[in-house]
Amino acid sequence: MSRLGRRGYTLIELAVALALLGILFVKLTMIISEASKAHREESAGMVLEDQAQQVLDRIAYALIGADPDSLNPSSQKPFFSDRIAFRVSLGVEDGEIVWGDPEVIGLAPDPAQLFWARNENTPDEQIVIWTRAVSELLQDELLNGSDDNVNGLTDESGLTFDVDGDSVTIRLTLVTRTKDGRSISKSKETVITCRN
């Protein structure tokens, strides 16, 4: 092997290679960082969406067995309520319908908390918080006296019920913040008709 064939790298070659590698590394880091951030946000959004769907399903299944005459308040569009009280039928005994204890679903004094309660404000009171991520206002709604999200309601909160006959329309917006402070919100809406 000749001396020329065994020569190493010059300082210039090394510097150029290092510079190129540096640029490549920085670009790669930026791409990975952006992808990772997008993935984190999407994951957070999906988790929030799943949570919103689960909470909405729980509300729907609770209300679907309710007596429509027991719904209180029975606010009809454009009026709405952020809580609803109801009773469910437990069955029939001696020809009479046996009603369960009164139940309530609504926003707690901390409006981010959505709760279900049985026998509210009594010694037998049971309360379960179903989520702590309720948005102050429904998605795309602003506190300005207008119906910004064109759903027929004005300045509605992150949880709303409006009753039409035996049907209840339930709207829910959950919100969360990513590590870098960005806000993500997900909304769900459904209609149920009380069966009892």
Next chain:
Amino acid sequence: MIPMACSSDPDPAPRSGARRRRHENPLRGTTLIEVMVVLTILVVASGLFSRIVIATSRLRDVNRENATAAEAARKILEEMRNQEFQEIFELYDPDPNDDPDGPATAPGHRHDVPGLNPTSDSPDGKVLEVVLPAFPPATASKLIGTPWEARVLGTIQGSGGGSSGSGSGSGPGGKLGGIAGGSPPATWELREDYQDEELSLPRDLNGDSILDSLDHSDDYILLPILIRVKWQGRYGPRVYEVYTMLAEYRKSS
């Protein structure tokens, strides 16, 4: 073979058995064939990985679209349950003239679903359709392929709402009661004699144990319903269908 690159080892004295087995020239680089094999493996591996990532992403989109369609179908069924039972047919059939509160005041049979785009063959840009056993009187006889004899369930009775005739085969000779021989009614008909597996028909819809060829839009006690959501998905046209049957179930007030 063409050497591709040089080893940086200046003193390639063989030390281990593996090295001893190598070619005499320890400075040899990687051959083109080796590079090609490695590159092929890398390309195949990255291709498989990309396909998995893309398939996962597609599945997520498809699941989201399906969930939207299912929720829309469920929502329209809940809205139908909230109506007076005897008005459901008139409210959700394709006929705007029989709407209880005046022409074209009912929700009708086709609806938008936010988040889902219509297919190119959608006649009105809507994606959700409520399918009922409803037929315009003028074309009902053309829609029904085989005339269905009015019969007491299990026994062929005759035609024209069980009024006359007996036997088998063509029964009423292709006539459909309520249509043939008389002036057609102005509104669409709810028919129980239509042969449609999707709607579980024919079926006795008014509870008189007779399958006849009359309009039962005023006296049905069962209402078969098919909700069909047809949309242009991100990866092609998609359809979601749900079938159910409504019955009068509410407590008397």
